[in-house]
Each structure stands twice: as structure tokens, then as C-alpha cells.
Amino acid sequence: MAVHYYTEDCDIRFPGKRKTGRWIDRTIAAEGRETGQISIVFCSDDYLLALNRKHLNHDYFTDIITFDYDEGETVSGDLFISIDTVRANAVQFGVSFPEELYRVIIHGVLHLCGYKDKTPEDSRLMREKENYYLSLREETEHAI
Numbered sequence: 001m002a003v004h005y006y007t008e009d010c011d012i013r014f015p016g017k018r019k020t021g022r023w024i025d026r027t028i029a030a031e032g033r034e035t036g037q038i039s040i041v042f043c044s045d046d047y048l049l050a051l052n053r054k055h056l057n058h059d060y061f062t063d064i065i066t067f068d069y070d071e072g073e074t075v076s077g078d079l080f081i082s083i084d085t086v087r088a089n090a091v092q093f094g095v096s097f098p099e100e101l102y103r104v105i106i107h108g109v110l111h112l113c114g115y116k117d118k119t120p121e122d123s124r125l126m127r128e129k130e131n132y133y134l135s136l137r138e139e140t141e142h143a144i
Contacts, residue, residue: 003035008043010083020102024109027133028075031113036069036076038112040105045084061085064104066111079108106133 003021005014014020028035045061052058052065063085069076081104090100107117110129116122 003038003040006039006041008041008080009047010042010044012042012083014042020105023133023137024105026136027106027109028113030133033073033075033113036071036074038076038109039078040108041078041080042083043080045082048080048082048085051080063089064108066108068112070112070114075109075112077108077112079105079112081105081108102134102137103130106130106137109133 003017003024005017024038025035048065049059049061052060052062055067056065061082063082065080067078067080069078081101083101086101086104087097090097093100095103107126107130110126110133111117115126115129117126
């Protein structure tokens, strides 16, 4: 149905929302599912840490928290993404900020599609899927 974008406690300009939404739709369809309501919330480290503590009882920073509201074959949920951690990870991994951000977005979408990353085997499959769907994404015309 729709992908919506929000910000909480951060400032980010994210052009290419429609292209990204279509890419997410194609990814979900390729996984044999339908797109429901998906919210992508860009936020700060502090905002995401508070969510991590409150909802998951985890006391550490992370790049994304995914809340899955799937119903049957319809993929729905919220992706909370820390822009601070994505920026730091991009530097650490030697990639551009947009490249790392798109990886985190598709990582969250794959979680909504049922993929896990807690075991080495699951992590390997998740990374393969991320790389595959990133290769299908059209380059955006504008840098983030």
C-alpha cells in the first residue's frame, strides 16, 4: 500500500522517496509478499536508544530497530533508523552515507519479510539478500 517517511530528533533531507518506495515494493513482491503500511522513521542515536531500552530491554546503540506488524502475506511495520549510527558506520565500513543508509533500509525490510540475523547462517543469508536487492535499486538522482 504505502511507504511513509518521518523524522524524530534529527535533521535529514531524503530525496528519492518515491523511488525508494518502489524499490521496497519490488523487494517485497520478489519475496512473494504484498506491501502494507511501512513507516521509515529517521532519528537520532538518543531517540533510538530510548526505544531500544523501552521496548527491547537493550541498553546499547544500534542502527535500526524493526517493529513487525505483518498480517498474513502483507508486510507492514515501522523501521526506526539512527542517522547518527548510519553515518558512523559508513565511515567505519568505508562506504558512502547513502550506500549505508540504503543497506540499513533494505535490512529492515528483509526483517519484515521474515529474515533473521541471529545465527551465522541467518546473517550470511541476510547479507546475500541485502546485496542482491541493493544491486537492483536504481541509483537516485540526488545525493542524500
